[in-house]
Amino acid sequence: MRPLIALAVFIFSFQMSAQQPKVADLKVQGIKKLKSSFVQKVSKIRSGEVLDSIMIEQDIRRLKRLPSIAHATYQVFPAENEGEYNVIYSIDENFTIIPSLNVYTTNEDEFAYRLGLYEFNLFGQNIAFGGFYQKDIYSSYGINFRAPYLFSRNFGLAVNHQNLTTQEPVFFNNASSDYKYNNTSYEILGLYEFNFKNKIELGINYFTEDYQYKFGATSPDVPQALKVNKVLYKLIYEFNTLDYDYQYVAGFRSIFQFQNVTTTDNTLPAFLIGWNDFLYYKRLGEKGNWASRLRLGVASNDETPFAPFSVDNNLNIRGVGNIIDRGTAAIVLNTEYRHTFIDKTWFVLQGNAFVDAGSWRNPGGDFGDFGDNKNLRVYPGVGLRFMHKRIFNAIFRIDYGYGITENASRGFVFGIGQYF
CATH class of the missing domain: 2.40.160.50 (membrane protein fhac: a member of the omp85/tpsb transporter family)
Known part of the structure; x- marks a missing residue:
């Protein structure tokens, strides 16, 4: 019975992980001088990773501490593939x-x-x-x-x-x-x-x-x-x-x-x-x-x-x-x-x-x-x-x-x- 129980646990865990929402892409809008590649470098959210609201909130708070950013917010929208979402960071830049x-x-x-x-x-x-x-x-x-x-x-x-x-x-x-x-x-x-x-x-x-x-x-x-x-x-x-x-x-x-x-x-x-x-x-x-x-x-x-x-x-x-x-x-x-x-x-x-x-x-x-x-x-x-x-x-x-x-x-x- 133990092999069957182990198999059932494995299948259940796989299904649960498969149901977790994923990040399709991180997009940055509102920037002028600031490079999008820089925002993506300092952010923890990555394409293909699990969508994590706590991690997004931390990214936004980190961005608002930067000298180049006056304010930052985010939005999450469904992507083309089921279970995937696009994350958009909206940024108000500072003059620096x-x-x-x-x-x-x-x-x-x-x-x-x-x-x-x-x-x-x-x-x-x-x-x-x-x-x-x-x-x-x-x-x-x-x-x-x-x-x-x-x-x-x-x-x-x-x-x-x-x-x-x-x-x-x-x-x-x-x-x-x-x-x-x-x-x-x-x-x-x-x-x-x-x-x-x-x-x-x-x-x-x-x-x-x-x-x-x-x-x-x-x-x-x-x-x-x-x-x-x-x-x-x-x-x-x-x-x-x-x-x-x-x-x-x-x-x-x-x-x-x-x-x-x-x-x-x-x-x-x-x-x-x-x-x-x-x-x-x-x-x-x-x-x-x-x-x-x-x-x-x-x-x-x-x-x-x-x-x-x-x-x-x-x-x-x-x-x-x-x-x-x-x-x-x-x-x-x-x-x-x-x-x-x-x-x-x-x-x-x-x-x-x-x-x-x-x-x-x-x-x-x-x-x-x-x-x-x-x-x-x-x-x-x-x-x-x-x-x-x-x-x-x-x-x-x-x-x-x-x-x-x-x-x-x-x-x-x-x-x-x-x-x-």
Whole structure:
């Protein structure tokens, strides 16, 4: 009887598999610059495979994350052969040759800006290439190339070069001085996407740091001129469940970064540094969006005036100023409510109310420093967002942050794109 039972099970399984709907063809419509072959390369749906609605939904969410795509939907129609279906992905493309601008001021009459131009869909393959010029007392520039799907649906490459020169404060013995700081770097990263939610970046960065004393306090223990070659080994792991609907975002994203920095001079000692950004977005009603970012970071706790974590307008606390302090560990929370006031076919006006708060561990200190009033910054504020729905990252933002903690400043922060 057992052979007969086995045969019956085999026949039943064969019939069931034969009845499963199949994909006859995947078609892409609505594209102009974007290549149909690229959409098919990054999609999991394939001709001849089983029609899977969950897989299609994942494809659509993946496509909406791409810089070249403003929105995407799908349709399924019966094909000529019975049990087969055509899948159609309908795409609204973004304009992807984008200028970038970041400007910030404080109540100390500080003014700096960064101008850039990037193409985010080079050759219709979602390759990002471009550069920037920065004026922050001194001139700087950077060139960036990023192709996440260069070799396959899972494997890509990024190459970056930067020559950054700024005036940096250095803190020591309850005093500070200002240095002309230059960082010239060359970086290469391998990019690998395990699946829809998980991806990793791994690479190396060779850079030179050059500090030249300008003015302020001095100390025999702090050199007035220093030039050091360093090598940085970098690991980035990302978990991403975000779902986009034009200006609205929902879901959770976690980005973990770990770096091992080696050096040729013990004045700037080798160190380990790691941090994790936890981002959470929730739709509130038809026009509201709550967004939050929590950063937890820690580095080797060397007692050095050149600590790696900085307090800065464009990085973490809006209105605080340009690198007003440094630390070897950080806790930063940014949370804001975004509300859409105007939503037209191409234009969106969005307002936001935010609170940025953070604290730092002093170089050589302990975690009790987080509770020190001198390290705590809390900056509530409000802002506006002017958005174009058909141009990638075409979000011009204006934020005004007002500090409510000890020795606080206030100021405007301008930029392209959401703050986080």
